[in-house]
Amino acid sequence: xxxxxxxxxxxxxxxxxxxxxxxxxxxxxxxxxxxxxxxxxxxxxxxxxxxxxxxxxxxxxxxxxxxxxxxxxxxxxxxxxxxxxxxxxxxxxxxxxxxxxxxxxxxxxxxxxxxxxxxxxxxxxxxxxxxxxxxxxxxxxxxxxxxxxxxxxxxxxxxxxxxxxxxxxxxxxxxxxxxxxxxxxxxxxxxxxxxxxxxxxxxxxxxxxxxxxxxxxxxxxxxxxxxxxxxxxxxxxxxxxxxxxxxxxxxxxxxxxxxxxxxxxxxxxxxxxxxxxxxxxxxxxxxxxxxxxxxxxxxxxxxxxxxxxxxxxxxxxxxxxxxxxxxxxxxxxxxxxxxxxxxxxxxxxxxxxxxxxxxxxxxxxxxxxxxxxxxxxxxxxx
Numbered sequence: 001x002x003x004x005x006x007x008x009x010x011x012x013x014x015x016x017x018x019x020x021x022x023x024x025x026x027x028x029x030x031x032x033x034x035x036x037x038x039x040x041x042x043x044x045x046x047x048x049x050x051x052x053x054x055x056x057x058x059x060x061x062x063x064x065x066x067x068x069x070x071x072x073x074x075x076x077x078x079x080x081x082x083x084x085x086x087x088x089x090x091x092x093x094x095x096x097x098x099x100x101x102x103x104x105x106x107x108x109x110x111x112x113x114x115x116x117x118x119x120x121x122x123x124x125x126x127x128x129x130x131x132x133x134x135x136x137x138x139x140x141x142x143x144x145x146x147x148x149x150x151x152x153x154x155x156x157x158x159x160x161x162x163x164x165x166x167x168x169x170x171x172x173x174x175x176x177x178x179x180x181x182x183x184x185x186x187x188x189x190x191x192x193x194x195x196x197x198x199x200x201x202x203x204x205x206x207x208x209x210x211x212x213x214x215x216x217x218x219x220x221x222x223x224x225x226x227x228x229x230x231x232x233x234x235x236x237x238x239x240x241x242x243x244x245x246x247x248x249x250x251x252x253x254x255x256x257x258x259x260x261x262x263x264x265x266x267x268x269x270x271x272x273x274x275x276x277x278x279x280x281x282x283x284x285x286x287x288x289x290x291x292x293x294x295x296x297x298x299x300x301x302x303x304x305x306x307x308x309x310x311x312x313x314x315x316x317x318x319x320x321x322x323x324x325x326x327x328x329x330x331x332x333x334x335x336x337x338x339x340x341x342x343x344x345x346x347x348x349x350x351x352x353x354x355x356x357x358x359x360x361x362x363x364x365x366x367x368x369x370x371x372x373x374x375x376x377x378x379x380x381x382x
Contacts, residue, residue, distance in 0.1 A: 002044065004039070005035070019047075021037075023043060049243060063075075069108050083229065085138045157222065157223050193298030199283070214246050291330070339367075
């Protein structure tokens with residue numbers, strides 16, 4: 001049995017832990033930034049194939065306390081890398097740290113590379129992997145705490161939010177795994193009308209359409225575990241074929257999208273079309289302040305712009321009350337979910353959120369505000 005760490009956007013760890021346990025993971029434990037779990041290789045394959053929330057699945061291969069970069073070199077040298085991959089394969093090493101006393105992570109990266117390559121030279125007659133930082137066969141990740149170093153082999157390759165579907169993007173698109181987590185937190189289920197009135201390149205709609213049709217997020221891409229020693233090609237073939245066989249024929253799924261930008265609507269249309277899911281979605285060009293609700297009730301979810309510069313913040317402060325008026329007028333009976341880094345939003349809208357969920361978009365602290373729309377004011381009487 002192997003030990004793994006699946007990373008994910010901060011705030012989604014409990015949901016990811018539930019998913020991994022359902023896929024057969026053992027000793028599942030949510031920690032900051034991800035989930036630790038154990039399992040045989042089929043569990044690792046399944047998490048890569050089916051998890052909508054994970055960013056990467058890392059296989060823990062070594063760990064030890066350290067004081068200097070030389071200690072980390074010795075840990076890499078003492079690890080039997082020949083059991084994991086071939087000396088003819090290309091390699092990339094990444095190092096991340098929390099509270100490490102070592103000043104240069106670049107130097108630590110170099111020492112990990114040296115340890116791996118020196119071990120291959122020792123075991124394989126002066127043959128060693130070459131470095132490729134762009135498209136490596138194998139990625140090794142070192143994670144440093146204050147006094148401990150853990151070495152991982154990445155089983156995912158490209159990050160798991162890259163479903164292999166979205167080609168066209170607009171400014172600041174959400175990553176797919178964060179969008180999937182927001183849909184989960186919003187409580188959306190297939191069959192319920194879903195509307196994104198600021199759809200951008202269509203990330204929420206793409207995720208929802210995949211969920212509605214039972215499409216496994218990893219079914220159309222490759223993974224790094226396929227290039228590791230001991231890869232069980234037959235088990236993986238059966239698993240992937242079972243996932244493809246479980247997909248439903250594409251049909252209308254009560255998914256609606258709109259954007260004020262014609263370019264965004266074109267991008268969303270192109271992405272859904274390329275994914276073969278355009279039939280499931282209705283897209284229009286419209287302003288959120290003017291658009292009519294596409295159904296009597298449902299879930300509205302969107303990622304509105306959040307201003308960084310002062311003038312942007314001032315224009316948003318004027319926009320939010322207009323948005324509240326439009327929602328009260330047009331979306332009574334809907335539950336609205338706004339994902340934003342602008343924590344002023346509900347107060348400036350003069351609407352009281354029924355739920356506030358802390359999330360992170362990368363390093364940026366955000367909130368998912370749930371606001372249940374009723375006709376007239378949503379604020380309790382004083």
